[in-house]
Amino acid sequence: MKARCPECKTDTDTLPHTGVCSACHQFSNDWLIDDWAQFVKMKKFLMWCDAVVFLMALLSLAFCLLISSDYLVMWLVSLAIVPASLSFHTKYLAITRPDDYQGHTSKDLRSWIPLI
Numbered sequence: 519m520k521a522r523c524p525e526c527k528t529d530t531d532t533l534p535h536t537g538v539c540s541a542c543h544q545f546s547n548d549w550l551i552d553d554w555a556q557f558v559k560m561k562k563f564l565m566w567c568d569a570v571v572f573l574m575a576l577l578s579l580a581f582c583l584l585i586s587s588d589y590l591v592m593w594l595v596s597l598a599i600v601p602a603s604l605s606f607h608t609k610y611l612a613i614t615r616p617d618d619y620q621g622h623t624s625k626d627l628r629s630w631i632p633l634i
C-alpha cells in the first residue's frame with residue numbers, strides 16, 4: 519500500500535491515522551491511496567449493499583403491481599431501483615478495469631445509500 523499527500527505529493531508506505539503529512543505537516547482527507555486489493559474489497563461490499571437495496575425495491579415494486587397500489591411509500595421505495603442499478607453498474611466497471619486504476623481517495627468509496 520502506498521499513500522500520497524495531496525498537498526506536497528510525498529509518497530509514504532502507510533496512510534497516517536491522523537491524516538497529517540509527516541513531510542509538510544498539513545492535514546488532509548484527500549490522500550491518494552494506491553491499494554487495489556482494498557479498493558476492490560470495499561467496492562464489492564458497496565455492490566452487495568446496492569444489491570440488497572435493489573432487491574428490496576424490486577419486492578416493493580412487485581407488491582405495488584401485484585397486491586396493492588394504495589401505498590405511496592412503497593412506490594417511493596420502488597424508485598430506489600434506478601440509483602441502485604446505476605451505482606452497481608459503475609462499481610462493477612471500476613473493479614473490472616484494473617488497468618485504469620490510478621489510486622483512490624476516500625471519496626471514491628462513498629455510497630449513495632445514506633442519502634435515502
Ligand SMILES: [Zn+2]
Nearest residue numbers: 523526539542
Ligand atoms: Zn504533505
